[in-house]
Amino acid sequence: MMIRPAELASIKAGTIDLAFRRWARPRVVVGTRMRTSVGVIEVTSVEQVSVSSLRADDARRAGAASLAALKQGLAARPEDPAWRIGVAYAGPDPREALRSAVPTADELATILARLDRLDASSASGAWTRETLDLIDLNPTVRAPDLAAQVGRETPDFKKDVRKLKELGLTESLAIGYLLSPRGEAVVDAGLPEPRLRTPREQGTQLPRSIGAPATRALREAGVTTLEQVAAYSTEELAAMHGVGPIAIARLREALAEL
Template sequence: MMIRPAELAAIKAGTIDLAFRRWARPRVVVGTRMRAGVGLLEVTSVEQVSVASLRAEDAQRAGAPSLAALKKALSARSGDPAWRIGLAYAGPDPREALRAAVPDAEEIATIVARLDRLDASSASGAWTRETLDLIDLNGGVRAPELAAQVGRETADFKKDVRKLKELGLTESLAIGYLLSPRGEAVVDAGLAEPRVRAPRETGTPLPRSIGAPATRALREVGVTTLEHVTAYSAEQLAAMHGVGPIAIARLGEALAERGLAFST
């Protein structure tokens, strides 16, 4: 269920608690929990509705500009029933805490056994250690470039990285990936000596929703966290090639969520 970043932020803030979709049949059920950029979302209700019965309150709770705009959005695929889906913020993604949890020797052995099973079940052969090492040595590099280094298709490579992410070993950046502290501990356990790495960036990462062009533009001037963004005004950011109105809006939302703001 695709939800736009601005709507995700509003669901987390509690100002949006409905979504409307045209589906042949429900794609979610009450109690479904979905991972999103803001954390976990829970489906609180699923109800088939008549578009003609919708009211201004429905549009407001769904974050639509008006009732007319909501009805227009639902005019596509009019042959499918319309569904009202209740949504609520259900807390942070538990993988965030997992990534930061450095495992002890016993837990590392359990993780290694899990990696062995992933390797054994792969039709293309062992891949887990190679992928962890590749990400460790190439933090922030785009997935297509990483996949090309090991002669793999990008889609298959990204699918496998998601399996490592489920184990809390990697994290996705606006561009590319990074090993988590948990992942670094697992990699180091297989080396004769722990790998020397650059200090981990402190601060709040830039939101992935700003897009790769804006992320690259900000990186070029040394802006890699939201805290860095506060040194710039919205006008200064807009003057950077690649930083468009949508990226600025998403940055503003992310800043406000943390009590921060653009420079004035």
């Protein structure tokens, strides 16, 4: 179930608690939990409804501009039933805490053994260390560009990176990836001596909810962390091509939370 970034932020804030979809059959059930860029979103109800029965309160709770706008959004695929889905913020993604937890010696041994098993079960051969090293040396680079560097197809490469993410070793950004502190510890443990590298970024990452165009514009201006955003006025941010009102609002919300 895809949810737009602005809607995710509103679900987290509690101002949206409904979603409407046209599906031939329900794609979620009560209790389904979805890991998103803002944390875990839980499905609290699933109910088939007629579009004619919808009211203005439904539109407000779904974040639609009006009842007419909500109905217009459901106009596509009229042959499929309409579904009212209750949604609620269920807390931070548990992988966030895992990513920030630097492993102990015993935990490191367990992680390395898990990486060995992933390598052994792969039809394309050992890939885990190569991928971690690639991300470490090429942070925030597009997945297709990373895949091309190691001669792999993008879908397969992204599928494998998701396996590393499940272990808390990588973080997905609007553009590319970063190693988590946990992933950095794993990479560093495999180095015979400190590598000559560009220093890893320090600070809070730009929120994914601002979107790729805004992320790209900020990085082109040398802004790679949320702390750096604080030095810019709203007018200066708006002057960057790709940084629109929604992205600015998401940045300000993230700064307020920080």
